[in-house]
Amino acid sequence: MHEFSIARSLLEIVEQETLPYGGVKVVNVKLRIGKLSGVMPDALRFAFEILSEGGITEGASLSIEEVPVELYCHQCNTASTVDDPFLVCPHCKGREVEMRAGRELEITEMKIEDGNQGSQEHP
Numbered sequence: 150m151h152e153f154s155i156a157r158s159l160l161e162i163v164e165q166e167t168l169p170y171g172g173v174k175v176v177n178v179k180l181r182i183g184k185l186s187g188v189m190p191d192a193l194r195f196a197f198e199i200l201s202e203g204g205i206t207e208g209a210s211l212s213i214e215e216v217p218v219e220l221y222c223h224q225c226n227t228a229s230t231v232d233d234p235f236l237v238c239p240h241c242k243g244r245e246v247e248m249r250a251g252r253e254l255e256i257t258e259m260k261i262e263d264g265n266q267g268s269q270e271h272p
């Protein structure tokens with residue numbers, strides 16, 4: 150299950166980001182996951198929970214925002230959001246489409262427990 154390797158790298162990022170604060174606990178991690186990233190949110194939650202045991206993210210919840218697939222068609226110059234992974238323009242059925250969103254996999258915010266709620270924005 151490749152969600153385990155993804156969860157592991159997420160944990161590494163979280164640990165690095167919280168290093169300067171020292172000894173904090175992470176209570177929530179917000180993620181954006183594109184529908185075409187191939188990540189199953191439930192599987193990722195499961196992997197994250199298991200890998201978090203005994204670490205600073207133990208008991209932390211994951212808030213997962215699923216990002217829809219956005220296509221831009223160069224034939225009819227229209228942007229559209231699609232649910233299925235077929236890269237065809239829903240307006241003109243053209244195939245000259247460019248994917249503008251849908252493959253994201255990023256941490257957008259972390260909530261740290263240390264009295265004040267620190268959150269971090271990532272570029």
Ligand SMILES: [Zn+2]
Nearest residue numbers: 222225238241
């Ligand atoms: Zn089109």
